[in-house]
Amino acid sequence: MTYDFLIIGAGTAGANCAYVLKNAGKSVAVVDKEGIAKGASGAAGAFLSPLPGKKNLYNSLVNNALSYSISFYEKLIPDGITKKGVLRVSNDNFDKTKLDANALKHKFLKFKNIEGYYYEDAAIVNPSDICKYLLKDCDFYQEDIQELKFKDGYYNFKNFKAKNIILAQGVNTPLLNYPYVDISPMFGVKIDVKTSTKVPFNIHKSISVSANKHDNTVAIGATQQNHSMTPTECNTTCDKCPFYVNTDEEDIESLLKQARELIDLNDLEIVKISKGARATIKSYFPVLGKVIDYEKSLKKYPSIKKGTKIPSELLEYYPNIYTINALGSRGFVFGPYLAKILKESILEGVDIPKEISLEKLFYKYARTQEV
Ligand SMILES: Cc1cc2nc3c(=O)[nH]c(=O)nc-3n(C[C@H](O)[C@H](O)[C@H](O)COP(=O)(O)OP(=O)(O)OC[C@H]3O[C@@H](n4cnc5c(N)ncnc54)[C@H](O)[C@@H]3O)c2cc1C
Known part of the structure; x- marks a missing residue:
């Protein structure tokens, strides 16, 4: 089988991405080594609660995601x-x-x-019911993916291939090296x-x-x-x-x-x-977007380490690989909202808000590395 998208991880992040992409007319398969909602997603409360307090970027994101x-x-x-x-x-x-x-x-x-x-x-x-429902029209494979092999425009696996990959791996060891997402x-x-x-x-x-x-x-x-x-x-x-x-x-x-x-x-x-x-990162914001190849981008533009910003389209990316992660304690609040943002970015070219973009973390990490 050949798919437009293969999503690695069948928790709330992966299941929501699968659902929106499938509804947008794409062929989608999802893999998970444990099954559907067997990682953090199966353990979740899953409470959907507002985050009160003086308005800031983080609680605005949470509250917008909540109502959506x-x-x-x-x-x-x-x-x-x-x-x-x-x-x-x-x-x-x-x-x-x-x-x-x-x-x-x-x-x-x-x-x-x-x-x-x-x-x-x-x-x-009910977290498991939600994930299963979101995936009901997608092909699901229970497999432990060990590596991503790209050849002639496709990622090739034992039983199928895919044009695009979305990594929705939660706390598991990432299949790619992108050290700026810690x-x-x-x-x-x-x-x-x-x-x-x-x-x-x-x-x-x-x-x-x-x-x-x-x-x-x-x-x-x-x-x-x-x-x-x-x-x-x-x-x-x-x-x-x-x-x-x-x-x-x-x-x-x-x-x-x-x-x-x-x-x-x-x-x-x-x-x-x-x-x-x-899965969390220090700032507690979730992260999503096309995965920047850190090594190649730095080789091409060493001055990034000194704080130079490069137009997004000139950075080096892993071909057709996206990620969605660090949903923290609010995976079921963020899941549908972030999946919609990621879909709009991939299919319609809409910019991902800076505070949840990979770019922000990429530049921050590069600046902290020895020149
Ligand atoms: C105890 C607890 C309570 C929580 N309560 C709430 C709550 O009340 N409200 C709320 O909104 N959120 C809550 N959360 C947070 C929420 O569960 C997480 O934010 C969310 O589940 C993360 O989803 P995910 O899809 O990113 O990760 P996961 O659900 O962990 O999914 C990642 C999946 O990727 C698979 N995977 C990784 N690598 C590979 C590979 N190489 N090959 C194949 N499969 C792979 C894993 O097997 C896993 O199933 C809670 C979490 C916990 C632990």
């Missing part, structure tokens, strides 16, 4: 989204002033023993519980407790553990990590303790424990 994505899911799979809003309780990072002083529609609300700001535009989705994993655990308590909306402080979902379970998530690659310092909960140290019980206890501070969940029974690693 909520309407997208509502149209795509109405039964897959529970939209009941979120009550945000203040904490050290978000005090009352910060929660109140923003442009998002909200109101002050007291609920049982807690109080906070209620934002109507928030929801929760992904680090942030591990976490989320649990789904049964309870006789009716939770009317999502509640968020440092962790989130969801409203009762369509299957009547409640999600509680997620813990966050930065990952040091030094084995002796590592104390994460991810069983895919070579330095895995099992602290599931501690994580679950911590989630339940934090949930109890927000609401009493009666007759609680844990029905599912999910864990995974979110």
Whole structure:
């Protein structure tokens, strides 16, 4: 088989890209070594929450993505989204002033023993169902891709070939060397519980407790553990990590303790424990676009290291390879919105906003390298 696009990674990033490209009339295949939504995407809450606070580039991106994505899911799979809003309780990072002083529609609300700001535009989705639905019309191959071989205008694999590649690999080792995108994993655990308590909306402080979902379970998530690659310092909960140290019980206890501070969940029974690693970069912005060949571009324009900017079209790129990554803790908020931006950039030549572009990271990285 020959495809217009082969997407490597069947999480929210890859699945959303596959969906928009397929809808734009392209032939699309998706590969994943684990299956659909088996990486971070399968572990996600997946809470869709606004980011309040004084308006800046990052929270504007999140909030634009949120409103786009909520309407997208509502149209795509109405039964897959529970939209009941979120009550945000203040904490050290978000005090009352910060929660109140923003442009998002909200109101002050007291609920049982807690109080906070209620934002109507928030929801929760079933992450695996969403990814599977997005991929239902695309060919899917379960394969571990080890390398990209380009010949005569195509990337060639054992059973198929493709004109374009989209790398949507999350925390996994990238198939290309683009050192300016420095992904680090942030591990976490989320649990789904049964309870006789009716939770009317999502509640968020440092962790989130969801409203009762369509299957009547409640999600509680997620813990966050930065990952040091030094084995002796590592104390994460991810069983895919070579330095895995099992602290599931501690994580679950911590989630339940934090949930109890927000609401009493009666007759609680844990029905599912999910864990995974979110991919982040230092700035927390996601990244997407055509992959710049760092070595070749620097060889062609050594003055880039001194801060010279070159018109985009003159930089050197890997042929027809794009990436979408670093969706952080908001993969299901960002997924549909970023996929649309990437599609418009690839098919219509629309510029990717600077703050999420690869170029920005490329120049920043080059400037920090020895001349
Ligand atoms: C515990 C937890 C809770 C979270 N809660 C939320 C939440 O409430 N709301 C929210 O929006 N987000 C949440 N997130 C974040 C969200 O899950 C991530 O941002 C998102 O899933 C990242 O999606 P992705 O497609 O980039 O990566 P992934 O879902 O990790 O997908 C990458 C895929 O690529 C595949 N792959 C990589 N390399 C290869 C290769 N060479 N060959 C074949 N396959 C390959 C992997 O197998 C993997 O399946 C949470 C994450 C975690 C871990």
